[in-house]
Amino acid sequence: MAGEKTIVCRCEEVTLETIVDTIEQYSCSSREVKLRTRAGMGYCGGRTCRNVIDRIVAATNGEPIKDELQLSYRSPIRPATFEVLGGGHENES
Amino acid sequence: MKVWNLLIVGAGPAGLNAAIAAAGEGLKVKIIDEFNRIGGRLLGQLHQEPNGEWWNGIDVANRLHEKAITLGVKIESGVSVYDLEQSEFGWKVYTSEGMEKTEKLLLATGATEVPTPIPGWTIPGVMSIGAAQVMGNVHRVKPGNTCVIIGANVLSIAIANELRLCGVEVKEIVISQPNSSLTHSGTPEKVMESLLQLTHLAPSVLLRQAGRVAKYIHPSLAVKFYPKNGMNILDIPIKIKTAATEIIGDKKVKGVKTVNIRSNGEIIPNTERITEADFVCIAGGLAPLPELAALTSCEFKFVHELGGHIPLHSERMETNEPNLFVAGNITGVESAKVAMAQGTVAGLTIASEIKGNKKHSDSAIEEALLTVRKEREEALIQFQPNIARARELIYQQFELDWKAESPKRSIS
Amino acid sequence: MRMRVDHHPVLGKQTDRKQVTIFFNGKPYDAYEGDTIASAMMAQGVYALRQHEVSGNARGVYCNIGHCYECRVKVEDRKVVRACLTTVYHGMEIDSLSGFSEGNE
Numbered sequence A: 001m002a003g004e005k006t007i008v009c010r011c012e013e014v015t016l017e018t019i020v021d022t023i024e025q026y027s028c029s030s031r032e033v034k035l036r037t038r039a040g041m042g043y044c045g046g047r048t049c050r051n052v053i054d055r056i057v058a059a060t061n062g063e064p065i066k067d068e069l070q071l072s073y074r075s076p077i078r079p080a081t082f083e084v085l086g087g088g089h090e091n092e093s
Numbered sequence B: 001m002k003v004w005n006l007l008i009v010g011a012g013p014a015g016l017n018a019a020i021a022a023a024g025e026g027l028k029v030k031i032i033d034e035f036n037r038i039g040g041r042l043l044g045q046l047h048q049e050p051n052g053e054w055w056n057g058i059d060v061a062n063r064l065h066e067k068a069i070t071l072g073v074k075i076e077s078g079v080s081v082y083d084l085e086q087s088e089f090g091w092k093v094y095t096s097e098g099m100e101k102t103e104k105l106l107l108a109t110g111a112t113e114v115p116t117p118i119p120g121w122t123i124p125g126v127m128s129i130g131a132a133q134v135m136g137n138v139h140r141v142k143p144g145n146t147c148v149i150i151g152a153n154v155l156s157i158a159i160a161n162e163l164r165l166c167g168v169e170v171k172e173i174v175i176s177q178p179n180s181s182l183t184h185s186g187t188p189e190k191v192m193e194s195l196l197q198l199t200h201l202a203p204s205v206l207l208r209q210a211g212r213v214a215k216y217i218h219p220s221l222a223v224k225f226y227p228k229n230g231m232n233i234l235d236i237p238i239k240i241k242t243a244a245t246e247i248i249g250d251k252k253v254k255g256v257k258t259v260n261i262r263s264n265g266e267i268i269p270n271t272e273r274i275t276e277a278d279f280v281c282i283a284g285g286l287a288p289l290p291e292l293a294a295l296t297s298c299e300f301k302f303v304h305e306l307g308g309h310i311p312l313h314s315e316r317m318e319t320n321e322p323n324l325f326v327a328g329n330i331t332g333v334e335s336a337k338v339a340m341a342q343g344t345v346a347g348l349t350i351a352s353e354i355k356g357n358k359k360h361s362d363s364a365i366e367e368a369l370l371t372v373r374k375e376r377e378e379a380l381i382q383f384q385p386n387i388a389r390a391r392e393l394i395y396q397q398f399e400l401d402w403k404a405e406s407p408k409r410s411i412s
Numbered sequence C: 001m002r003m004r005v006d007h008h009p010v011l012g013k014q015t016d017r018k019q020v021t022i023f024f025n026g027k028p029y030d031a032y033e034g035d036t037i038a039s040a041m042m043a044q045g046v047y048a049l050r051q052h053e054v055s056g057n058a059r060g061v062y063c064n065i066g067h068c069y070e071c072r073v074k075v076e077d078r079k080v081v082r083a084c085l086t087t088v089y090h091g092m093e094i095d096s097l098s099g100f101s102e103g104n105e
Helices: A016-026 A030-037 A050-061 B013-024 B040-044 B057-070 B129-138 B154-165 B188-199 B204-214 B219-224 B336-355 B358-378 B387-403 C037-043
Strands: A007-009 B003-009 B029-033 B046-048 B054-056 B074-077 B081-087 B090-095 B098-107 B111-113 B126-128 B146-150 B169-175 B231-233 B236-249 B253-260 B273-276 B279-282 B286-288 B300-303 B308-311 B324-326 C019-024 C027-032 C072-075 C079-082 C093-095
Touching: A007 A016, A007 A050, A016 A030, A016 A050, A030 A050, B003 B013, B003 B090, B003 B336, B013 B029, B013 B040, B013 B057, B013 B336, B029 B098, B040 B057, B040 B129, B046 B154, B054 B057, B057 B074, B057 B129, B057 B336, B098 B336, B126 B129, B129 B154, B129 B279, B129 C037, B146 B154, B146 B236, B146 B253, B154 B169, B154 B236, B169 B273, B188 B236, B253 B279, B286 B308, B300 B387, B324 B336, B336 B358, B358 B387, C019 C037, C027 C037
Parallel strands: B003 B029, B003 B098, B029 B074, B098 B324, B126 B279, B146 B169, B146 B279, B169 B236, C019 C093
Antiparallel strands: B046 B054, B081 B090, B090 B098, B111 B286, B231 B236, B236 B253, B253 B273, B300 B308, C019 C027, C072 C079, C072 C093
């Protein structure tokens, strides 16, 4: 219902329709959905939509959600300025 | 640079209690949290216990905060963690305020809200139910005078009452659009099923009223006879046969488009209408927030009853990663009281590892474990049925994978 | 518009906080010490805090606890911060982020 109007990933504005179409076309995992559509790849690091994407993938593929995290986390897990990463203190709070 | 005995990420119920337990055993402890106040999810909580007394999360948080400070715990708010690294002495933790060194690391990062996406949910004025709770109870700001809540579950009903206490008119609680891929509880029947399983344990008079109907009838019947216009609980209409289809507005939310639906989720034609509201809340439930554990080689499990992916851990809150511990909702979504009890277990376990006074600590840990079980049994809010059983399986799996002599095997 | 919960039936009253002035996109707004940028702006009925960098759609506070980054704003023309985690101070200058001009990330 209203898949083309339902944004799932807010950061990258990826819709439910795009995600479901991608899963159906490539019968793929959450990780592949992310790489193909950018869903879960935005500023928040997928924190907001990752659980939803896992559910959509599981429901569309008719498989249970796997134990391994399909959408991996990589450091830095918060967007950081180069100064912070370099050990300085000018930072996003 | 100072090396802490224990660094805790998250100053919520689990983190604070862990710090109190560990500092009580003489450890040098520091807690960091990225929110600008101490208390985590406790801060928003406000509900009536069965004995009529209010559970005021702010008071609880303040008490724990003071106790921790009295015991010499260093607490910093407004600090975010970016990365973790194993080192010869334990862990290096990279934060927005520089690097911290610690022997033991406890992740008590809690849970995050799971949204139920719907057209228009990015419009300003649409927020997660927890966001509205924090705005009202913590910041003492009403997000608006009127609101519609999308998602009928124990958490949303409890927070609806809290918003009412802040002077917000909650116009209605409706369910999210029936779409099995976006939500686990799509149809009215599923919603009723989960509400019925939970209401006899649920907080305050408000949920008990809903539960009264429930005890005697089967969910499908309860749905069948559930009034089309919803049931009022403390003036809040809960409409499980009404589903939101779209949130309208542009730079600011205007309202919610809804339709009436049958028990199986089927839309009843020509029932579309618009409920105007100043703000709209999305209530899709909670999931553990394991991102920091995911930066390590911690083993993960997906456990539906516990809300999602959790780091595999022992009952004593150890993970398979040396010197890495977890407590609170990162291990599964449960009440703040369970999180507090788990925090004590983690703090004592860590103190025992550092101090090595096994005999003294074992009995203290056993006692703390009993408290966890007791709090779990008595919990007012049970987010999912069968939590205790799911927990047992996790502890068994941990023992099998990481404690037994034999190589790693699986019982799933 | 003023949306403060000064009197709460259970939490009691909260009327003794010091008032400060903050500037959002150049306009002055009243706030209280202890407010976050997000709570101060919401109390004034300002919901839209930034524009999506590609579509330009308005965005505001979503999670209110630092998870979603939807409320990020620019402070003192220099730092990008989460409005929901950042405490205000007197004279603070806050600006919206608009499409394709995200500042120092």
